[in-house]
Amino acid sequence: MLRWKYSRPLLGVLIILLFAAPFLGNNPLSHPGLQQTMAVAFLYGALALTYDLLFGFTGLLSFGHALFFASGMYLAVLFINHDVLVWWLAVIAAVALSTVLAIIIGSASLRTGGITFAMVTLAFAEAGHVVISRDFGGFTNGENGVALNADKVPSIFIGVFNTKYLFWISLATLVVVYFITWWITESSAGRVFAALRDNETRVAVLGLKPTRFKLLSFVIAAAMASFIGVVMLMVSGSAAPRFASADVTIALLLMVILGGAVTRWGAVIGGIVYSVASTRLQDLSQTTALHSVPKIISGPLSEPAFTLGLLFIFVVMFAPGGFSGAYYALRLRVISKK
Amino acid sequence: MDTFMLIGITGIGLGALYFLVASGLSLIYGLMGVLNFAHGSFLTVGAFVGLWFSTQVVHVSNTWTFIAAMIVGGLASGLFALIVERVVITRLYERHIDQALVTVGISLVVGAVLAGWFGNDLRLLPTPPWFINTVSIGSAHIPVDRFLYIAVALILLIANTALLRYSRIGLVIRAGVENRQMVAALGINVRLAFSAVFFLGGFAAGIGGVLVSAYSNGVSPLIAGTYLIYGFIVVVIGGMGSVPGSFLAAMVIGVIKQYANYYSPGLGDFVVVFLLAGVLLLRPQGLLGKVKP
Numbered sequence: 001m002l003r004w005k006y007s008r009p010l011l012g013v014l015i016i017l018l019f020a021a022p023f024l025g026n027n028p029l030s031h032p033g034l035q036q037t038m039a040v041a042f043l044y045g046a047l048a049l050t051y052d053l054l055f056g057f058t059g060l061l062s063f064g065h066a067l068f069f070a071s072g073m074y075l076a077v078l079f080i081n082h083d084v085l086v087w088w089l090a091v092i093a094a095v096a097l098s099t100v101l102a103i104i105i106g107s108a109s110l111r112t113g114g115i116t117f118a119m120v121t122l123a124f125a126e127a128g129h130v131v132i133s134r135d136f137g138g139f140t141n142g143e144n145g146v147a148l149n150a151d152k153v154p155s156i157f158i159g160v161f162n163t164k165y166l167f168w169i170s171l172a173t174l175v176v177v178y179f180i181t182w183w184i185t186e187s188s189a190g191r192v193f194a195a196l197r198d199n200e201t202r203v204a205v206l207g208l209k210p211t212r213f214k215l216l217s218f219v220i221a222a223a224m225a226s227f228i229g230v231v232m233l234m235v236s237g238s239a240a241p242r243f244a245s246a247d248v249t250i251a252l253l254l255m256v257i258l259g260g261a262v263t264r265w266g267a268v269i270g271g272i273v274y275s276v277a278s279t280r281l282q283d284l285s286q287t288t289a290l291h292s293v294p295k296i297i298s299g300p301l302s303e304p305a306f307t308l309g310l311l312f313i314f315v316v317m318f319a320p321g322g323f324s325g326a327y328y329a330l331r332l333r334v335i336s337k338k
Numbered sequence: 339m340d341t342f343m344l345i346g347i348t349g350i351g352l353g354a355l356y357f358l359v360a361s362g363l364s365l366i367y368g369l370m371g372v373l374n375f376a377h378g379s380f381l382t383v384g385a386f387v388g389l390w391f392s393t394q395v396v397h398v399s400n401t402w403t404f405i406a407a408m409i410v411g412g413l414a415s416g417l418f419a420l421i422v423e424r425v426v427i428t429r430l431y432e433r434h435i436d437q438a439l440v441t442v443g444i445s446l447v448v449g450a451v452l453a454g455w456f457g458n459d460l461r462l463l464p465t466p467p468w469f470i471n472t473v474s475i476g477s478a479h480i481p482v483d484r485f486l487y488i489a490v491a492l493i494l495l496i497a498n499t500a501l502l503r504y505s506r507i508g509l510v511i512r513a514g515v516e517n518r519q520m521v522a523a524l525g526i527n528v529r530l531a532f533s534a535v536f537f538l539g540g541f542a543a544g545i546g547g548v549l550v551s552a553y554s555n556g557v558s559p560l561i562a563g564t565y566l567i568y569g570f571i572v573v574v575i576g577g578m579g580s581v582p583g584s585f586l587a588a589m590v591i592g593v594i595k596q597y598a599n600y601y602s603p604g605l606g607d608f609v610v611v612f613l614l615a616g617v618l619l620l621r622p623q624g625l626l627g628k629v630k631p
């Protein structure tokens with residue numbers, strides 16, 4: 001991959017600056033409001049990266065990724081609130097059980113491939129969403145979700161004043177997920193993932209078991225997603241059914257495609273920008289500037305999905321590399337001119 | 339016994355609605371390999387046009403205006419599907435993943451446009467007065483609209499089968515589902531069959547949209563959600579590309595779902611997904627699907 005020699009040091013400086021930001025006097029990031037927004041954005045960046053591992057690197061179009069994100073979240077909140085386990089053991093148990101769930105669902109879904117795989121994972125995820133939102137079994141409290149019991153977790157996770165800790169935890173989660181993904185995709189298993197995406201038959205002919213490697217990728221991505229779900233539980237303070245819906249997976253797909261698949265940083269940027277944009281676009285729609293436009297135009301414009309959906313169609317049809325792809329194309333042009 | 343009967347027929351009625359969505363999905367997938375996430379928006383477009391027709395164009399609601407609303411909704415949705423196919427899908431020829439992605443984008447945009455224009459609240463769709471009547475079979479009182487859904491689904495199944503079996507375009511479609519390259523190699527315009535399939539799928543989904551709105555007492559941009567997902571499940575269980583398979587699977591799923599939901603609310607969706615997992619493990623090609631070489 002085309003690499004700029006200053007990109008790694010700059011990234012290091014940026015991460016240190018972000019970590020230090022809540023301390024450095026009066027800047028935007030010393031306010032809890034933006035800290036919260038950015039914490040959520042970092043987590044979606046990390047989640048998009050796990051989806052990139054699945055979709056971009058391994059070529060598995062899964063519509064069920066949100067299921068594991070939500071299962072980590074719900075299992076953790078249930079274990080903590082019902083005093084089943086101490087909070088840190090609850091986190092480990094939630095990730096472990098979600099991983100087991102991923103092994104089961106992955107093994108069943110990977111009997112199919114390609115487009116059918118997409119449909120089947122969608123069906124499983126929808127079943128999960130129904131179980132959660134209909135309160136099947138009486139644990140999940142239906143549409144209202146489950147609030148995290150503040151007495152059962154360390155006090156640094158609670159309260160507006162402590163938002164900076166959540167900001168750090170989210171940033172740390174993003175960094176850790178980034179390095180794990182980097183390590184996996186550069187490992188020999190990662191090469192097999194990429195080979196599966198490009199030519200599955202050839203991998204099988206070489207004597208490797210395609211299904212086993214696909215399952216590995218599926219389970220690793222799901223395990224990381226469930227951990228991100230646990231952190232999201234801390235940041236948002238409650239588990240809600242909307243985190244389990246297919247809309248989340250579709251949002252992840254948008255993040256990865258808009259940011260650019262297979263470059264890792266593209267997915268992260270896509271996730272962060274999408275997360276911030278979808279809240280900002282909502283604010284923008286309430287501005288008075290739109291009131292002078294007739295409703296036939298202003299109506300759709302007030303829906304973030306309209307702008308993002310059009311952008312998404314454009315990128316899929318005309319600019320398949322997304323943002324990072326466009327960046328590399330531009331760099332290539334600049335270099336070849338020199 | 340009468341509850342048993344009531345739930346059974348309601349289940350078949352629900353299955354009929356699933357079939358209207360699934361038939362198009364199945365043919366589109368079977369012929370072109372396109373996983374069409376925009377199918378839900380075909381349903382919504384049909385529902386809104388049906389609403390527009392029955393509130394703005396005609397001001398009375400009787401049997402004939404309702405049938406007309408169904409047909410107008412179906413035609414509008416078919417036309418919309420045709421435009422989507424011509425403008426977007428054909429440009430991504432043979433790029434199946436990108437085709438699926440672009441239909442996701444279309445469903446987002448259509449949902450946002452309709453939500454921006456009309457809001458997400460349910461709007462009441464006028465239905466003929468006899469819709470609230472019940473029919474007595476034995477001691478069971480069954481809402482009469484269930485029979486309408488079943489009748490429409492049956493008519494579409496028969497029309498679909500007749501078209502596929504006895505017309506030239508149907509022959510091209512069937513041959514295309516079996517082996518598209520061969521059909522193209524024989525110099526037959528498969529592109530025309532693509533468009534026909536999209537129009538037919540959109541038409542059925544549009545009629546489905548009007549009926550779904552009658553079933554759920556109103557029209558909103560959000561009505562399509564669960565029907566699309568159930569459409570996918572029906573297609574996988576029934577077998578890709580098989581319209582009779584979709585019909586069978588839709589009926590089985592509708593009935594099982596209703597019985598399970600009666601036993602314990604919310605159980606229905608769960609049972610259906612177990613059924614899906616079972617079919618995938620035991621018969622991955624679906625009930626009536628053929629194994630592609």
